[in-house]
Amino acid sequence: MYKFNSPKKRIDWIFEQYSDPNLLTIEDFVEQVNVCYYKYSVDLYQDRYVEDIEEQYRGVFNKLNLADDHDLVIVDIGGGAGFEFEQISKNNISYKKYYYIEPDSAMVEKFSDRHEIGRERVNVCHGQFADFAKVIAEENNKLIIINSCFHHLIWVGEFLDLIKTSTEEGDLLLICHEPVNNYSKSPMIYLNYFLRFCFTDIVPRKLCIWHSARAKKNRNRWTQINEELIATKIFRRRVSPLMIRRIIDYGANNKGDWKLLKIPREYDEGFWTPEDIRGYLGDGFKLVYFDTYRHLGDSGSNRVIQWLNKFLANYFHEGGSAFCIALEKDSK
Numbered sequence: 001m002y003k004f005n006s007p008k009k010r011i012d013w014i015f016e017q018y019s020d021p022n023l024l025t026i027e028d029f030v031e032q033v034n035v036c037y038y039k040y041s042v043d044l045y046q047d048r049y050v051e052d053i054e055e056q057y058r059g060v061f062n063k064l065n066l067a068d069d070h071d072l073v074i075v076d077i078g079g080g081a082g083f084e085f086e087q088i089s090k091n092n093i094s095y096k097k098y099y100y101i102e103p104d105s106a107m108v109e110k111f112s113d114r115h116e117i118g119r120e121r122v123n124v125c126h127g128q129f130a131d132f133a134k135v136i137a138e139e140n141n142k143l144i145i146i147n148s149c150f151h152h153l154i155w156v157g158e159f160l161d162l163i164k165t166s167t168e169e170g171d172l173l174l175i176c177h178e179p180v181n182n183y184s185k186s187p188m189i190y191l192n193y194f195l196r197f198c199f200t201d202i203v204p205r206k207l208c209i210w211h212s213a214r215a216k217k218n219r220n221r222w223t224q225i226n227e228e229l230i231a232t233k234i235f236r237r238r239v240s241p242l243m244i245r246r247i248i249d250y251g252a253n254n255k256g257d258w259k260l261l262k263i264p265r266e267y268d269e270g271f272w273t274p275e276d277i278r279g280y281l282g283d284g285f286k287l288v289y290f291d292t293y294r295h296l297g298d299s300g301s302n303r304v305i306q307w308l309n310k311f312l313a314n315y316f317h318e319g320g321s322a323f324c325i326a327l328e329k330d331s332k
């Protein structure tokens, strides 16, 4: 079970081992690793496969019945390049105001380039949710969306405390496209590996004998990130791509690969599940939507895996590697 306010976390160990606490704080360390990662990776989030996530949005918006609510205030935490922003418009959701909250400059720039934001109702808030929580708390009738961002949070208990204090009765919280962390222990993961072995290029890719332009670009990207983080004294030494990925995707363990980093047990706070999140938010939040999908993981552009993912999702409500949950606050 996830320990929400554990005094020793995996990040504390990583910081002690690979950075220099005399030069920077742990918060600065995390921020700088994020800034550097997104500087070289921002385009990845535009090219991903999204059909199944879009299906979740259609499902959740159907259930929430929001289309005619012109007084709605949307709060988009970690809005990135604008994926959720597009879902709102694709599903014809009306709103009074849209708060786009994003700490990363490269993402803000991308979002601004792609969408005509200067327009009246969209407030671009450059920073973390904590920086704007007071302003958000003043708004009524909110839909707070966190898409593919919750697993980036490290101090999860503190974040959920802020959600509790900045919401009121009737407000909705939608956490979507996040990893199901006990997927790594489910039988579905073995089926996943077996089918990938049969229908994808996973083996040559893992053995690095597949010299595609994409693989080369990816290797260069990790080298650039490593070099920049060492040059700016954020890291004392070179680290594996997995280490950087885990700092960025801190709360994700649906592939169970955190164990490869061999972090001492006393520093392991565990990995949250949707049930942990609900439990921490408490009885004041009631469940209005829950689904899991990607039973065979991210299909990328593989048609067979895409089709099988769809097929399995029809028969197994649980068992996917990603989840989408909507909660409504029904009391203080």
Ligand SMILES: C[S@@+](CC[C@H](N)C(=O)[O-])C[C@H]1O[C@@H](n2cnc3c(N)ncnc32)[C@H](O)[C@@H]1O
Residues within 6 Å of the ligand: 045, 077, 078, 079, 080, 081, 082, 083, 084, 101, 102, 103, 104, 107, 127, 128, 129, 130, 146, 147, 148, 149, 152, 153
């Ligand atoms: C994987 S991207 C997802 C972007 C977008 N929501 C999407 O699904 O395309 C995660 C985003 O969360 C942002 N993020 C990370 N920590 C955050 C925090 N504490 N508050 C707000 N955003 C955060 C990152 O900068 C990044 O843009």
